[in-house]
Amino acid sequence: MNTARERILGRLRSHPSAVASSGHLRPNDLPVPPAPTFSAISGSLALDDAIASFRRGSETFHAEVIDTRAGDWRQTLAEICAAKNVRHLVLPPQSDLMPWPNGPELRKFEQPIENFKRELFDDTDAGLTIADGAIADTGTLFQIDPRTTPRTLSLVPPIHFCVLNVNRILPTLQSAVASEGWQVAMPSNLVFITGPSKTADIQQTLAYGAHGPKELVVLLTEGAA
Amino acid sequence: MTAAHNSPRRYSEKPSDVYLFGTCVLDLFDPEAGVSAVQLLEREGIRVHYPQDQTCCGQPAYTSGFPDEARAVAKAQLTLFPGTWPVIVPSGSCAGMMRHHWPRLFADDLTNLPRAESIASRTFELTEFLLNVLHVEWKPSAKQKPETVVLHTSCSARREMNTHVHARALLAKFGDVEVKQQEHEAECCGFGGSFSVKHPEISAAMASDKADALEATGATTLVSADAGCLLNLNGTLEKRGSALRGQHIATYFWNKVKEGA
Amino acid sequence: MNAPITFHENARRVVANPVLRASFRGAMDFLMAKRAAQFPDLDAFEALRTQGEAIRQYSLARLPDLLEQLEANLTRNGIQVHWAETPKEACQIIIDITRKAGGDLVVKGKSMVSEEVELNHALEAAGIGALESDMGEYIVQLAGEKPSHIIMPAIHKTKEEIARLFAEKVPGVAYTDSVDELIQIGRRVLREKFRDTKVGLSGVNVAIAETGTLCLVENEGNGRMCTTVPEVHIAITGIEKVVEKLEHLPPLMALLTRSATGQAITTYFNWISSPRREGELDGPKEVHLVLLDNGRSQMYTDERLRATLQCIRCGACMNHCPVYTRIGGHAYGTTYPGPIGKMVSPHMLGLDATKDLVTASSLCGACGEVCPVKIPIPDILMQLRRQSQGTAGGIQLPAAGSGRRPLQSMAFKLWAGLYARPLLYRIFGFFATRLRGLTPKWQGAWTNSRAPLRPAAQTLHERMRLSTTRD
Numbered sequence: 018m019n020t021a022r023e024r025i026l027g028r029l030r031s032h033p034s035a036v037a038s039s040g041h042l043r044p045n046d047l048p049v050p051p052a053p054t055f056s057a058i059s060g061s062l063a064l065d066d067a068i069a070s071f072r073r074g075s076e077t078f079h080a081e082v083i084d085t086r087a088g089d090w091r092q093t094l095a096e097i098c099a100a101k102n103v104r105h106l107v108l109p110p111q112s113d114l115m116p117w118p119n120g121p122e123l124r125k126f127e128q129p130i131e132n133f134k135r136e137l138f139d140d141t142d143a144g145l146t147i148a149d150g151a152i153a154d155t156g157t158l159f160q161i162d163p164r165t166t167p168r169t170l171s172l173v174p175p176i177h178f179c180v181l182n183v184n185r186i187l188p189t190l191q192s193a194v195a196s197e198g199w200q201v202a203m204p205s206n207l208v209f210i211t212g213p214s215k216t217a218d219i220q221q222t223l224a225y226g227a228h229g230p231k232e233l234v235v236l237l238t239e240g241a242a
Numbered sequence: 243m244t245a246a247h248n249s250p251r252r253y254s255e256k257p258s259d260v261y262l263f264g265t266c267v268l269d270l271f272d273p274e275a276g277v278s279a280v281q282l283l284e285r286e287g288i289r290v291h292y293p294q295d296q297t298c299c300g301q302p303a304y305t306s307g308f309p310d311e312a313r314a315v316a317k318a319q320l321t322l323f324p325g326t327w328p329v330i331v332p333s334g335s336c337a338g339m340m341r342h343h344w345p346r347l348f349a350d351d352l353t354n355l356p357r358a359e360s361i362a363s364r365t366f367e368l369t370e371f372l373l374n375v376l377h378v379e380w381k382p383s384a385k386q387k388p389e390t391v392v393l394h395t396s397c398s399a400r401r402e403m404n405t406h407v408h409a410r411a412l413l414a415k416f417g418d419v420e421v422k423q424q425e426h427e428a429e430c431c432g433f434g435g436s437f438s439v440k441h442p443e444i445s446a447a448m449a450s451d452k453a454d455a456l457e458a459t460g461a462t463t464l465v466s467a468d469a470g471c472l473l474n475l476n477g478t479l480e481k482r483g484s485a486l487r488g489q490h491i492a493t494y495f496w497n498k499v500k501e502g503a
Numbered sequence: 504m505n506a507p508i509t510f511h512e513n514a515r516r517v518v519a520n521p522v523l524r525a526s527f528r529g530a531m532d533f534l535m536a537k538r539a540a541q542f543p544d545l546d547a548f549e550a551l552r553t554q555g556e557a558i559r560q561y562s563l564a565r566l567p568d569l570l571e572q573l574e575a576n577l578t579r580n581g582i583q584v585h586w587a588e589t590p591k592e593a594c595q596i597i598i599d600i601t602r603k604a605g606g607d608l609v610v611k612g613k614s615m616v617s618e619e620v621e622l623n624h625a626l627e628a629a630g631i632g633a634l635e636s637d638m639g640e641y642i643v644q645l646a647g648e649k650p651s652h653i654i655m656p657a658i659h660k661t662k663e664e665i666a667r668l669f670a671e672k673v674p675g676v677a678y679t680d681s682v683d684e685l686i687q688i689g690r691r692v693l694r695e696k697f698r699d700t701k702v703g704l705s706g707v708n709v710a711i712a713e714t715g716t717l718c719l720v721e722n723e724g725n726g727r728m729c730t731t732v733p734e735v736h737i738a739i740t741g742i743e744k745v746v747e748k749l750e751h752l753p754p755l756m757a758l759l760t761r762s763a764t765g766q767a768i769t770t771y772f773n774w775i776s777s778p779r780r781e782g783e784l785d786g787p788k789e790v791h792l793v794l795l796d797n798g799r800s801q802m803y804t805d806e807r808l809r810a811t812l813q814c815i816r817c818g819a820c821m822n823h824c825p826v827y828t829r830i831g832g833h834a835y836g837t838t839y840p841g842p843i844g845k846m847v848s849p850h851m852l853g854l855d856a857t858k859d860l861v862t863a864s865s866l867c868g869a870c871g872e873v874c875p876v877k878i879p880i881p882d883i884l885m886q887l888r889r890q891s892q893g894t895a896g897g898i899q900l901p902a903a904g905s906g907r908r909p910l911q912s913m914a915f916k917l918w919a920g921l922y923a924r925p926l927l928y929r930i931f932g933f934f935a936t937r938l939r940g941l942t943p944k945w946q947g948a949w950t951n952s953r954a955p956l957r958p959a960a961q962t963l964h965e966r967m968r969l970s971t972t973r974d
Contacts, residue, residue, distance in 0.1 A: 021796075022586035025742060028800035029567040078770070110784065130732070130785035138698045155768040163783040168731045172724055190768075191753040200749050203580075203714045205780045206731070209772035214724040216686060217764070218639035218655060220662045221533045224686040227638055228693060229724025229770070264963045266922070270932060271956065273963035280967070292967040295925035303915050305866055307888030307906075309896075311919035318923040397867035430825045434865025441863050442948035443511070447518040447829045448865070449952065477953030 060188070067153045067186040068237065074156020078212025079225060080233040090180055090236045094145070095120055097178070097234060103142040107174060109166050112145065126167045137173050144174035144230075150185040152193060157211040158235065159193070161204045168206050177213070177230040183237050253374045259289040260371075261329045263319075265336045266298035267469035268490070275469070275490030279332040279368050282496055286376045290330075293322040301339040304347065306436045313347055320357040328364045330371050332492050333469040334399020337367040342402055367399065368492055369408040369467050380499050382418040392422045392461035394452070394475060394488065396468030397430045405467050409491055413465075416498060422459035426451075433474035449478040457486055464488040510859040513834035523659065527831045530658045534822040537765025538873070555758045556877040559813035562746045566803065566812075569712040569745045570794065576715025580777040582790040587620075593795050594625030597704070597737055600791055601631055604735045606701035610693075612729040613637040613721065614706030615653050615816060616739045616795055619838045619851065622704075634700075636693050636725040638686060645672050651832030653839060654763050654818040659831050693725065703729035703787070707740035708815070709755060710792075712747050716776045717792065720760060720769040727771050736775070736787040742794050743802075743812040755815060758875035762817035798850030805898045807886045811846045813876045818843075820870035820880060826863055835860060842870035842880050846887070849900070854891050858906035861887040932962040 062070065072082045085093045091114065098106060098121050106121040108114055116123050121142065126133065146166045148158040158179055160166045171177050187193045190209075199207065214229030225231050260283060264276040280290045296319055300312035323329050331337035341362050348358040372378045391413060395406035406427075413421050432438065432448025439445075453475065456464055464479075464486055466472050472488045479486050517523050542548040562569060574584045587593035593616075601609055609626055611617060611633060623633040623644075635644040639656035643649065646668055650656030657665070666680040669688055676688055697703075705726055709718045717738050719726050730736045746752065760766045779786035802811045821827040821841025832840035837848040837860070845864065849857040861884055870880040889895040892912070893904025921927055939958045946955050 021588045021592060024588060025586055025794075025796045025800055026567045026570065028796075029570075029742075029803055032804050032806075074767070078768075126784060128784065133784075134698055134732075138694060157768055157772075163779070163786055167784045168727070169785050172727050172731065189753070190756070191750070194749050194753060200714060203716060203774075203776045205580075205775075205777040205783065206786055207774040207776070208727070209768070209774075210770065211768050211772075212770050214722065214770055216638045216723045218637070218642065218657055218723075219665055219682045219685055220660075221530060221655075221658075222662070222682040224683050226690065227686055227723035227725070228636070228690055228697070228728055262967075264967070269963040270935060270958050273959050273961060273966050276963040277966055292964075294929070294964060294968060297922045297925060297928045300922075303919065305885060305888075306862075306911075306915065307885070307890075307892035307894055308912075308915045308919075309889060309894055311915045314919045315922040318925065397865075397869065401868040401872055428869070430865045430867035430869070432825070432865060434867065437862065437865045439948045441511070441514065441826075441859075442951050443515045443518050444826055444829050444863065445865070446952035447524070448825050451829075473956060474953065477949070477956065480954035481950075481952060 062153055062186075062188050064183060067188070068183050070153040071151055071156050071186050074152075074154065075212065075235060076156070078156055079215070080156065080212045080235055082235045082237065084237045086183070086237060086239045090238050093236055094178060098143070101143070101176060101232075103176065105141050105143075107137065107141050107144045107170060109146060109170060111165060114145070126170055130167070130169060137169060141174045143176035143178060144170040145178045145180070146171050148179050148181040148185065150187055150193065150197070151181050152188075152190050152209070153186050154189045155211055157190070157209050159207065159209045161207050163204065163206050168208065171208065171210060172229050175226065175230055176232045176234065178234050178236065179210075180236045180238055183239055251374075256286075256376055257288065257328055259291060259327045261323050261327055262290050262292045263296060263299070263323075263329050263331045263336070263340070263365075264292065265331065265333045265469055267473065268332060271473060272469060272490055275332055275492045278490070278492040278496035279330065281500070282368075282372060282378075282492060283330065283376075285499065286378060288376070291327070295322055299336045299339045299344075300347070301336060302435050304339065304343060309347065313351070316344060316347055316358070317354060320354055320361065323361050323364075326364065328366055328371065328375070329361055330366055330368055332368040332467070332490065334367050334396050334403050334405040334467050335470055337365055338398050338402030341365040367403045367405055367408070367467065369405060369412055370403060372495075373408045373411050378412070378415070380412070380415040380495075382416045388418040388420065389463060390420045390422050390459070390461040391463045391465055391494075392424055392456050392459045394431065394456065394464060394466040394468075394471055395427060396466060396471040397428065399468045400428065409465075409467050412495065422461040424455040424459050426455060431471050431474055433470050435470065438474060446478075449474055450482075453478050453482065453484065457484060461486075463494065465491045465494045467491045510834065510836060510863065513836060514830045514863075517830045517834050523831060524829065526659065526661060527828050530655070531822050531828045534655075534765065538762055538819060538822070539765075541761035541765050541767065551754060551758060552875050552877055554754045555815075555875050556813065558746060558751045558755060559815070559876045562751070563743065563803070563809060563812055565747065566743070566745070569747055570742060572712040572747070573710055573715060573745050576712065577792060578715075580715045582715065582717075582777060582792055585791060585793045586796075587793055588796045590620035590795075590797055591625075593620045593739060593793050593797075594622055596793050597622060597739070598626065598629045598631065600735065600737055601626070601702045602629075604701050604789070606631065606735070608632040608634060608696070608700050609702045609704050609737075610634050610636055610696050610700040610729055610733065611640070612703070612705035612719070612726040613640055613656075614704065614739055615838065616706055616741055617704060618650065619797065620739070620795065622739075634693075634696055636696070636729060637721075638689050638723060638725075641689055641693065642668065645669075649833065649838075651840065652818060652821065653816055653843070659833065697725075697728040697732045700733050702735045702737065703733035704737045704739065705730050707738050707744055707792070708759065709752055710740065710745045711749050711752065712745050714749055714776060716749070716774050718752060718756075719773045719775070720756065720771070721773070722764075722770040724771060727773055730773065730775055731786055734787055735789045735791070736778075737791045737793065738775075739793040739795060742796055742799050743814075759815050759817050762819040762873065762875040798847070801850045801900065802847070805900070807895075807897075808883060810878050811850075811883055813878050814843055814847075815876055816843070817875055819873045819875065823869040823873045825865070825867060825869065842884075846878075846880060846883050849887055849890070853905075854887075854900055854902040855905035858891050861891050861906070929962075929964055932964060936960060936962055936965075
């Protein structure tokens with residue numbers, strides 16, 4: 018412990034009760050009022066509504082959402098890879114995806130990034146991830162476990178494919194915070210992703226693919242991928 | 243400074259008597275507006291009392307960082323409005339000062355605080371009072387030609403007293419008035435009391451943009467319920483040789499309704 | 504950076520530049536419209552910001568305890584916590600970490616606190632490079648400038664200017680004013696740096712005490728790059744950014760992104776709770792948090808100013824400020840421009856250096872009206888004016904009274920002497936109106952851009968006395 022710490026805390030503690038008498042500030046013992054849900058969504062959602070809301074949100078943020086429940090997401094993935102001319106696709110470590118005829122070269126992210134950086138940064142067209150869940154309200158994907166989904170897989174390749182089990186679409190961020198138990202077991206890095214990377218830093222003109230993926234394609238499935 | 247829509251105000255019955263707090267700006271620069279306010283109130287059968295010892299609400303010193311001087315001046319007003327009659331103020335920012343800031347100014351002065359709070363609770367900006375307490379019934383005058391008006395909604399009056407809502411509702415009572423909408427209506431005209439002389443270059447830029455926006459509406463008449471803004475806007479319009487001039491909304495209303503009286 | 508001392512001069516220069524004026528106006532109009540579209544229902548907005556205010560006040564009321572809880576949980580998670588009272592200390596901590604890691608370059612995500620401590624200068628002085636990776640910050644750094652807005656750093660530049668800048672400064676790049684191509688140029692340059700640099704730096708939007716989590720919002724992905732790819736991640740933030748519970752986060756985030764850029768959420772919302780753990784294949788091996796005071800405990804001291812610390816740095820106050828719209832961010836000469844800058848800078852740079860900032864507001868209230876955590880900004884500015892005049896009473900900040908000018912103080916004394924004496928005041932009114940013909944044509948700064956003020960022929964007092972028997 019250093020002395021800066023003691024001095025800062027000491028200064029903050031030298032006026033602890035100044036709070037209560039002020040017209041603006043909240044006394045110590047007043048609780049935070051219950052959270053209003055700033056969302057059209059309150060309570061739980063029927064599956065179709067959850068999907069529709071997720072799609073609406075996602076598409077607003079320029080993601081492509083494809084419902085593959087009627088068929089096989091692998092088939093759809095193969096078609097999109099062909100259409101987008103993907104030649105090198107990186108997979109999560111536990112993926113059981115097998116190569117297909119005329120498909121891209123598949124590589125698994127199964128060694129530490131230090132050994133894999135050049136390939137990942139310079140020689141990869143797309144990354145595939147499995148979402149741990151999603152938020153219907155804003156069209157947001159989340160990924161909680163860097164062991165099953167390395168962090169850079171959703172970030173470095175120019176195209177990001179993400180498989181989402183529709184039964185894991187939760188209504189709002191608030192409801193996810195309430196139900197997912199992150200307070201007890203917080204992953205080392207929990208990432209929420211809404212659409213592809215973007216910027217409006219040049220004259221307020223929106224451009225995609227600033228530093229992360231230029232495209233985000235969400236493949237909806239039912240049941241585990 | 244709480245947004246006025248946070249605390250909807252409950253309005254009492256129409257009183258028999260009111261006080262008029264004329265404000266120092268109208269007193270010296272636009273007494274006609276004060277007289278018009280009185281006439282509008284009397285037209286509704288209200289007796290208007292104008293305490294001759296009134297001067298200023300203290301705002302110039304208050305906002306400049308001189309609370310003692312502001313208190314001294316505000317204190318001189320506190321005994322002038324006894325009883326329960328409403329205090330009508332024909333200028334939004336002054337009304338906001340009395341209604342919202344007087345209780346704070348006297349927070350540590352237990353002798354004067356009750357008076358300050360009493361007056362604060364009875365303070366009405368003129369248009370608010372005409373609309374929500376007196377429920378004035380104004381009709382378009384047959385003699386007058388239809389005209390276009392643009393309303394400058396002074397920002398502190400707007401945010402502290404909701405004046406833009408009241409003034410607009412009153413203007414809407416005349417069928418022959420078309421209210422034009424200027425660009426960036428809610429934006430400040432650049433007055434801000436001592437701001438206009440401490441930062442003249444910024445203030446002038448704001449005033450000039452505001453004058454551009456007002457002129458661009460093509461309206462023939464500019465009205466406002468704030469005396470300070472009118473000084474700034476009219477000074478700016480006159481200097482640039484514009485034909486447009488601002489008129490206090492009380493004067494404008496009185497001219498509209500007196501013939502129909 | 505210009506000292507705030509030269510504020511008047513800076514402001515004059517910008518208001519006289521129609522290109523800059525138009526560019527700020529356009530940008531602010533854009534941001535205001537985008538924000539407004541996110542809050543169509545004013546009652547819902549009001550409810551949400553009441554919640555936001557409550558969360559920030561609740562957190563501040565417990566600030567020292569929450570900082571200790573945050574430190575304990577971060578430490579448990581493997582994140583190293585450092586405390587800095589001053590910018591100098593903060594920079595030294597970062598220099599030491601970087602040297603220890605053997606780094607010669609720090610690749611930076613957007614962090615206003617790092618601007619506040621002037622980290623780039625300090626790093627360069629220590630022989631370490633600093634590279635901004637947020638597109639706006641990168642542009643500004645390339646131009647040798649400072650950000651002019653806390654959310655959109657390059658808002659003062661047109662795309663043609665940026666095109667010329669890139670063609671001149673980025674090796675092998677030809678002039679293009681296509682925004683897409685410009686962004687791709689930036690992307691190409693910076694990706695190599697993300698890949699090869701040992702130390703990454705970021706700010707923090709909110710820190711969660713109960714879990715020991717650092718939360719960051721961003722759209723570009725450079726924030727994730729800086730916090731994920733280099734071996735060492737250093738985060739720097741002010742001591743006020745902590746909240747107690749995870750459940751406090753969603754309302755603040757809903758307010759932050761909507762108020763800042765008019766988005767319901769940003770592309771990335773990144774919660775960092777530990778360095779790379781056993782079995783993980785990427786992520787930094789070390790994570791550090793630098794907690795900076797730099798005047799914040801002073802804001803905390805005075806209850807009339809404490810609400811300053813509620814700020815979540817969304818920038819809505821500057822987007823809606825008529826003064827900011829006229830002069831832009833650089834004119835302020837401070838890291839934080841606009842209304843938020845006027846509130847925090849006096850504590851960071853002293854009341855004396857910032858005396859012209861606290862007066863540079865018409866108190867129109869636009870900032871307070873949009874503030875997502877209901878900071879009473881005009882009230883705080885008035886309180887700072889009192890501190891500047893030495894009239895605040897109660898707690899006096901260092902250099903209280905340094906803005907006092909004898910002439911102004913005397914003028915207000917005279918004014919009060921006159922306006923608190925009804926008879927004297929009426930006599931003054933009588934003569935002022937009778938002598939209106941003598942009104943000077945030049946009335947100081949007022950008449951630079953306005954016709955002179957001229958009293959009416961009779962005061963209202965007189966007209967009321969003469970017209971009837973009213974009191």
